[in-house]
Amino acid sequence: xxxxxxxxxxxxxxxxxxxxxxxxxxxxxxxxxxxxxxxxxxxxxxxxxxxxxxxxxxxxxxxxxxxxxxxxxxxxxxxxxxxxxxxxxxxxxxxxxxxxxxxxxxxxxxx
Amino acid sequence: xxxxxxxxxxxxxxxxxxxxxxxxxxxxxxxxxxxxxxxxxxxxxxxxxxxxxxxxxxxxxxxxxxxxxxxxxxxxxxxxxxxxxxxxxxxxxxxxxxxxxxxxxxxxxxxxxxx
Numbered sequence: 001x002x003x004x005x006x007x008x009x010x011x012x013x014x015x016x017x018x019x020x021x022x023x024x025x026x027x028x029x030x031x032x033x034x035x036x037x038x039x040x041x042x043x044x045x046x047x048x049x050x051x052x053x054x055x056x057x058x059x060x061x062x063x064x065x066x067x068x069x070x071x072x073x074x075x076x077x078x079x080x081x082x083x084x085x086x087x088x089x090x091x092x093x094x095x096x097x098x099x100x101x102x103x104x105x106x107x108x109x110x111x
Numbered sequence: 112x113x114x115x116x117x118x119x120x121x122x123x124x125x126x127x128x129x130x131x132x133x134x135x136x137x138x139x140x141x142x143x144x145x146x147x148x149x150x151x152x153x154x155x156x157x158x159x160x161x162x163x164x165x166x167x168x169x170x171x172x173x174x175x176x177x178x179x180x181x182x183x184x185x186x187x188x189x190x191x192x193x194x195x196x197x198x199x200x201x202x203x204x205x206x207x208x209x210x211x212x213x214x215x216x217x218x219x220x221x222x223x224x225x226x
Contacts, residue, residue: 043202043217044154089153098167101153
């Protein structure tokens with residue numbers, strides 16, 4: 001039973017456009033959400049996070065939106081760049097430290 | 112400073128053998144985590160240490176899996192009587208302290224293949 005779901009295995013976007021990656025979760029006790037980016041043969045790297053008490057967090061080209069009533073979060077990348085091409089994992093945390101990850105969405109940004 | 116390192120980067124073994132996977136966390140990080148990523152899946156939590164003790168081992172799939180961190184730094188994940196289903200990338204992460212506001216830094220992983 002997946003508690004964190006990323007229903008789109010892949011997404012293709014043109015350079016300069018907006019990329020929107022979606023994530024749904026089932027456990028209403030999750031109180032912290034994160035996005036990780038992963039290149040092949042490397043470990044995931046932290047991108048951006050949001051606490052459950054907020055509905056938006058922005059860091060440069062990256063913005064995460066949280067809709068608690070819908071148990072949904074999204075990552076917006078504007079403008080998208082070819083170097084953003086990677087697998088993006090949504091993760092959620094319950095209380096302390098351990099992370100529950102989704103299956104990931106592969107983003108391809110074409111020039 | 113160096114990031115999280117994991118050795119070996121690749122390990123091929125036969126069914127039934129014993130394997131050890133090593134993780135060197137970032138110096139000074141007190142919390143250390145092990146995850147497993149199977150093909151087409153996201154990383155799945157196995158165990159985490161705060162210092163030398165296992166604070167949460169609820170993700171270990173069965174008693175063939177065991178991990179230690181005897182001096183609060185390097186950790187070893189041990190798998191006995193390996194099975195083909197154990198084939199995956201084993202990821203290690205460390206953070207300054209445990210707690211959701213402490214970013215987890217991941218190593219590149221060890222790809223384990225059980226033939």
